Amino acid sequence: MVPRIAMVLVLVVGLMAGGCSWRDAMLRPQVESPPIAPVPDERPLTAPAHEATAGPEVGPSVAPPPPAPPAPAPRLMPRDVVVGHSVDGVPLVLHVFGEGTGGTLIIGGIHGNEPTSAELAEYLIMDLMTQADPWSGPPLAILPRANPDGLARGTRTNARGVDVNRNFAAANWRFRKTGGAQWGGNHPESEPETRAILGAMYLTVPARIVSIHSIGGGRQCNNFDGPAQVLAQAMCAANGYPVVATLGVCHGSLGNWAGVDRSVPIITLELPRDQPGPDAWQQNREALFVAIRAEVPAVASAWHTGEETDAPAEGPASPLGLRDATGGQR
Numbered sequence: 389m390v391p392r393i394a395m396v397l398v399l400v401v402g403l404m405a406g407g408c409s410w411r412d413a414m415l416r417p418q419v420e421s422p423p424i425a426p427v428p429d430e431r432p433l434t435a436p437a438h439e440a441t442a443g444p445e446v447g448p449s450v451a452p453p454p455p456a457p458p459a460p461a462p463r464l465m466p467r468d469v470v471v472g473h474s475v476d477g478v479p480l481v482l483h484v485f486g487e488g489t490g491g492t493l494i495i496g497g498i499h500g501n502e503p504t505s506a507e508l509a510e511y512l513i514m515d516l517m518t519q520a521d522p523w524s525g526p527p528l529a530i531l532p533r534a535n536p537d538g539l540a541r542g543t544r545t546n547a548r549g550v551d552v553n554r555n556f557a558a559a560n561w562r563f564r565k566t567g568g569a570q571w572g573g574n575h576p577e578s579e580p581e582t583r584a585i586l587g588a589m590y591l592t593v594p595a596r597i598v599s600i601h602s603i604g605g606g607r608q609c610n611n612f613d614g615p616a617q618v619l620a621q622a623m624c625a626a627n628g629y630p631v632v633a634t635l636g637v638c639h640g641s642l643g644n645w646a647g648v649d650r651s652v653p654i655i656t657l658e659l660p661r662d663q664p665g666p667d668a669w670q671q672n673r674e675a676l677f678v679a680i681r682a683e684v685p686a687v688a689s690a691w692h693t694g695e696e697t698d699a700p701a702e703g704p705a706s707p708l709g710l711r712d713a714t715g716g717q718r
């Protein structure tokens with residue numbers, strides 16, 4: 389709790405200073421814990437009564453300092469779960485709002501050359517943390533920086549040159565020539581970022597997934613895989629982006645792994661590539677809430693149809709009880 393409160397204090401101080409926006413604060417890696425304030429000495433400054441008569445060694449009574457004002461409590465703090473580490477060792481942090489499974493999983497920054505996708509996810513986190521009423525809707529989990537090494541380098545791929553969104557063990561995964569922009573790795577799930585994303589899914593068992601990307605050439609859209617056309621249409625009504633059933637064959641993509649192979653509704657939200665983050669947030673806030681409020685009923689997915697998929701080797705334990713929830717079948 390102390391690091392979380394300290395983090396909020398850092399954000400509040402940033403806002404008060406005016407020279408550093410909260411977004412800047414959010415965009416900094418959150419993996420370093422701020423220094424913990426020293427624990428105040430709780431011994432009384434005045435001697436207890438039975439010592440007051442002990443002799444001249446007792447000094448004059450000193451008034452205790454006024455108590456420090458309580459730290460401003462955030463309206464809602466997500467639970468942070470480290471679902472894995474990047475090739476360079478950066479923690480991949482999943483921010484979980486609400487309890488239970490079957491909600492929405494939002495993923496940003498899987499392609500490092502699409503930083504607006506991470507920014508949009510972080511805007512959503514901050515929005516949820518500062519709403520007047522704490523989030524009480526369906527469970528929601530946000531992984532804003534799925535490829536932190538790529539984001540740091542400005543590359544589509546991760547630190548090993550693998551396109552994480554071509555590294556899922558979808559039925560259509562194909563080996564591609566090493567070094568290409570869409571190299572899917574030497575084998576599916578070879579990358580720690582891929583396994584971390586899978587870990588996030590195994591933890592949350594989402595009823596729907598929104599994976600945020602960006603695209604050039606005016607091709608922004610609500611692309612969908614699996615039974616997500618109705619959700620795409622609802623998001624279209626909010627952000628104005630067209631509904632697109634396919635962006636071409638994407639071997640080993642998350643959309644294929646979750647949507648096509650497992651019938652988990654998934655939206656690949658393609659933002660305009662050059663749009664500044666604040667504009668993307670303004671344009672897509674309502675569209676994201678359409679997804680997370682679950683106003684569009686989730687279509688029964690294939691999560692529980694008995695299709696066997698081993699949990700990722702480096703994935704986290706299952707504090708949300710996934711294995712129990714699925715009868716040990718996942």
Ligand SMILES: [Zn+2]
Binds near residue numbers: 499502601602
């Ligand atoms: Zn992308």
